[in-house]
Amino acid sequence: MRPDPNLIAGIEGFEDAGVYRLSDDLAIILTLDFFTPIVDDPYLFGQIAATNALSDVYAMGGKPITAMNIICFPPKKLPMEVLNRILQGGLDKIHEAGVTLVGGHSVEDDEPKYGLSVTGVIHPDRVLRNRGGRAGDRLILTKALGTGIVSTALKGEEADPALVDKAVKAMTTLNRRAAELMTQMPEIHACTDVTGFGLLGHACEMIEGSDVGLKIDASAVPFFDGVRELVETGFVPGGLYRNKDFRMPMIDLKPTCPEWLLEILFDPQTSGGLLFALPAGDAEILVKKMRDAGIGDAAVVGEVIAEPKGKIVVF
Amino acid sequence: MSATRVDARGLSCPQPVVLTSKAIEAGAESLEVLVDNEVSKENVLRLAKRHKMQTSVHEEGPDIVIEIKT
Numbered sequence: 001m002r003p004d005p006n007l008i009a010g011i012e013g014f015e016d017a018g019v020y021r022l023s024d025d026l027a028i029i030l031t032l033d034f035f036t037p038i039v040d041d042p043y044l045f046g047q048i049a050a051t052n053a054l055s056d057v058y059a060m061g062g063k064p065i066t067a068m069n070i071i072c073f074p075p076k077k078l079p080m081e082v083l084n085r086i087l088q089g090g091l092d093k094i095h096e097a098g099v100t101l102v103g104g105h106s107v108e109d110d111e112p113k114y115g116l117s118v119t120g121v122i123h124p125d126r127v128l129r130n131r132g133g134r135a136g137d138r139l140i141l142t143k144a145l146g147t148g149i150v151s152t153a154l155k156g157e158e159a160d161p162a163l164v165d166k167a168v169k170a171m172t173t174l175n176r177r178a179a180e181l182m183t184q185m186p187e188i189h190a191c192t193d194v195t196g197f198g199l200l201g202h203a204c205e206m207i208e209g210s211d212v213g214l215k216i217d218a219s220a221v222p223f224f225d226g227v228r229e230l231v232e233t234g235f236v237p238g239g240l241y242r243n244k245d246f247r248m249p250m251i252d253l254k255p256t257c258p259e260w261l262l263e264i265l266f267d268p269q270t271s272g273g274l275l276f277a278l279p280a281g282d283a284e285i286l287v288k289k290m291r292d293a294g295i296g297d298a299a300v301v302g303e304v305i306a307e308p309k310g311k312i313v314v315f
Numbered sequence: 316m317s318a319t320r321v322d323a324r325g326l327s328c329p330q331p332v333v334l335t336s337k338a339i340e341a342g343a344e345s346l347e348v349l350v351d352n353e354v355s356k357e358n359v360l361r362l363a364k365r366h367k368m369q370t371s372v373h374e375e376g377p378d379i380v381i382e383i384k385t
Contacts, residue, residue: 233362234358235358
């Protein structure tokens with residue numbers, strides 16, 4: 001990579017988005033995310049994909065300002081109305097976020113895919129990285145887990161409609177309000193959003209090779225009612241097994257956390273919540289504020305610890 | 316009684332689980348499920364455990380054969 005002193009976050013740090021300094025008090029955040037449908041309803045799929053793409057800007061502590069559509073579509077296989085509904089779902093979320101759609105690009109493809117490239121702004125000194133948690137900090141998670149498991153059951157037409165509704169509601173809820181409340185706090189030491197690697201996979205990125213570790217209280221982690229039964233019935237996404245196989249060497253699993261719950265902590269999420277570290281004294285205050293603001297699943301799920309370094313104790 | 320055969324090779328999750336589940340619900344007491352990847356194998360084994368059925372697994376070339384019995 002060509003060194004550039006204005007590159008604040010690039011491809012090397014597993015950050016949620018790239019950050020580039022334009023001046024002493026302004027940096028832009030750049031991100032891109034798109035994927036194949038995970039629900040049948042094209043309007044909801046558009047909403048989920050846009051909510052997910054916008055989240056990366058919030059996870060850096062920034063404010064999204066513009067978005068561009070990326071769309072792949074098979075016009076000979078599906079009616080154009082489907083395309084219009086996907087784009088409308090995306091646009092509604094873009095507008096809800098206070099963001100302006102400035103364009104986009106479409107290509108013909110066998111399977112639909114949709115997402116956004118989002119640009120945001122932030123003060124260069126206020127960028128929230130994955131790393132930076134300090135021993136004693138508390139960890140807050142702002143959405144319930146289980147969207148990957150529910151999506152798998154949905155593909156098999158075995159998901160309870162009420163459970164699907166809850167998961168869709170979570171996936172179409174912008175992390176905007178959570179991010180606003182978070183960034184109003186005096187100190188936030190590290191932040192990411194929980195997506196494909198699951199809660200524990202992203203938590204690992206926050207401490208891998210660093211001089212701190214984490215302790216996660218599995219019983220405090222919010223997840224959708226009904227996902228335990230799906231895990232035990234075999235509706236487990238392949239990504240969950242891969243996440244677990246990859247990261248278990250960093251996990252110190254205590255017998256108080258049962259296997260099915262550990263697996264929920266590795267469930268790959270779409271449009272998941274924010275996961276961030278802040279001083280212990282501020283944590284309960286912020287969780288209360290978030291719940292009062294309608295972010296009902298926000299919870300303290302663990303803490304940053306001095307030892308063991310680079311490991312996560314799950315109990 | 317001969318085993319009900321469920322050929323779930325070439326299918327991705329959750330289809331192997333769905334097909335096996337349908338066979339169990341249809342009353343099959345002895346099944347032979349063919350899958351071709353570890354994720355499908357793990358998920359079919361979970362389903363069998365959930366139904367408190369006995370399982371054994373062996374490989375036949377590239378395929379994984381899961382025998383399930385009540």
